[in-house]
Amino acid sequence: MRLSREELKGLMKKKLMRAGLKDEHADITAEILTWSDERGYHSHGAVRVEYYSERIAKGGITTDPHFEFKKTGPCSGVFEGDNGCGYVAAKKAMEKAIEMAKENGIAVVGMRNISHSGSIGYYTEMAADQDLVAISFCQSDPMAVPPGGTEPYYGTNPISFAAPTADGRKVVFDMATTVQAWGKILDKRSRGESIPDTWAVDEKGNPVTDPNLVNALLPIAGAKGYGLMMMVDVFSGILMGVPFGKHVSSMYHDCSKGRELGQMHIVMDPNRFCGLEQFKKNMSETCDELNAMPTADGYDKVYYPGERAVMRKEKAYEDGGIEIVDSIYEYLISDDIHYNRYDHKNRFAE
Numbered sequence: 001m002r003l004s005r006e007e008l009k010g011l012m013k014k015k016l017m018r019a020g021l022k023d024e025h026a027d028i029t030a031e032i033l034t035w036s037d038e039r040g041y042h043s044h045g046a047v048r049v050e051y052y053s054e055r056i057a058k059g060g061i062t063t064d065p066h067f068e069f070k071k072t073g074p075c076s077g078v079f080e081g082d083n084g085c086g087y088v089a090a091k092k093a094m095e096k097a098i099e100m101a102k103e104n105g106i107a108v109v110g111m112r113n114i115s116h117s118g119s120i121g122y123y124t125e126m127a128a129d130q131d132l133v134a135i136s137f138c139q140s141d142p143m144a145v146p147p148g149g150t151e152p153y154y155g156t157n158p159i160s161f162a163a164p165t166a167d168g169r170k171v172v173f174d175m176a177t178t179v180q181a182w183g184k185i186l187d188k189r190s191r192g193e194s195i196p197d198t199w200a201v202d203e204k205g206n207p208v209t210d211p212n213l214v215n216a217l218l219p220i221a222g223a224k225g226y227g228l229m230m231m232v233d234v235f236s237g238i239l240m241g242v243p244f245g246k247h248v249s250s251m252y253h254d255c256s257k258g259r260e261l262g263q264m265h266i267v268m269d270p271n272r273f274c275g276l277e278q279f280k281k282n283m284s285e286t287c288d289e290l291n292a293m294p295t296a297d298g299y300d301k302v303y304y305p306g307e308r309a310v311m312r313k314e315k316a317y318e319d320g321g322i323e324i325v326d327s328i329y330e331y332l333i334s335d336d337i338h339y340n341r342y343d344h345k346n347r348f349a350e
């Protein structure tokens with residue numbers, strides 16, 4: 001099923017409002033979910049709406065949150081999310097970070113007590129759109145096994161980085177610190193497809209290809225990915241004074257309670273370093289050089305991070321719209337808010 005941007009965003013917004021989100025919050029959430037689906041990040045698009053709707057309907061996302069931003073220094077601040085919608089909190093916190101970075105050269109804005117905020121590349125791209133450089137990190141529920149361990153301890157803890165170029169292109173690096181984001185496994189489940197045996201392990205720690213048997217995800221690059229996921233948790237969790245490591249709430253544990261997640265945005269103004277013009281010129285040059293590199297057998301081109309996501313977006317519209325799994329479309333057009341499928345489920349249930 002292919003949908004236009006307006007149609008998909010409209011259906012998601014309507015469902016989220018039906019679940020209880022107010023207009024502005026549903027609009028921002030649906031916009032960011034559409035941003036993900038149109039770039040082929042289906043793991044963080046419409047597939048999530050039913051879960052969010054259940055959590056909103058059961059009270060686990062505050063529908064009228066008391067957001068509060070406290071500036072703690074010229075370049076730092078803390079955004080209290082009151083367990084409101086994570087998409088809205090992360091967007092508003094990035095707006096603050098952008099404002100402060102323009103004023104003071106650098107801004108470090110942490111968020112406390114927010115719910116899931118989806119594809120975090122959306123927020124770093126906001127800064128690149130304003131000629132700034134940004135990094136964002138956030139916590140997610142424990143799902144990854146540390147090297148030599150037996151239990152999931154850290155989440156898929158993503159990192160995103162974005163920067164502008166001189167010609168409108170943007171580098172948007174946006175990745176989970178596990179081999180695959182959990183949402184990619186959800187997406188494979190929803191499509192009835194198998195997964196490569198390098199993504200995850202079963203209850204006994206053996207590699208699995210059936211996405212329904214996943215019991216823990218593997219960090220990227222062994223101990224190095226494990227170090228990165230710890231660093232993400234330190235910056236966005238321990239530093240924010242919210243639950244950390246294995247104490248981070250599980251997505252499906254109790255949909256009536258706030259998730260208390262942490263996130264951090266760091267934004268820098270190139271004018272405070274080499275100067276904006278030189279920075280953007282050299283960013284364009286580095287992207288051009290990467291694109292021009294001779295390729296190894298079996299590859300058509302060397303891409304810079306985020307390039308393929310933009311190509312997927314352009315191709316989706318050429319092909320008649322954003323591709324959505326039929327069962328998700330059926331849910332979106334139905335009158336049902338949710339099917340009670342997520343609450344109190346094992347973290348790997350859905």
Ligand code: NAI
Nearest residue numbers: 118119120140156158172173174175176181303304305306
């Ligand atoms: P991915 O594996 O599809 O891509 C990771 C990065 O590598 C991207 O920046 C992509 O542009 C780049 N890339 C991939 N192939 C490339 C190639 N051949 N050449 C150049 N660059 C290439 O992304 P992943 O790790 O599956 O994450 C998907 C989404 O899930 C992200 O938007 C992330 O923010 C989100 N996420 C959110 C979480 C949350 O709790 N909020 C948790 C984990 C992930």
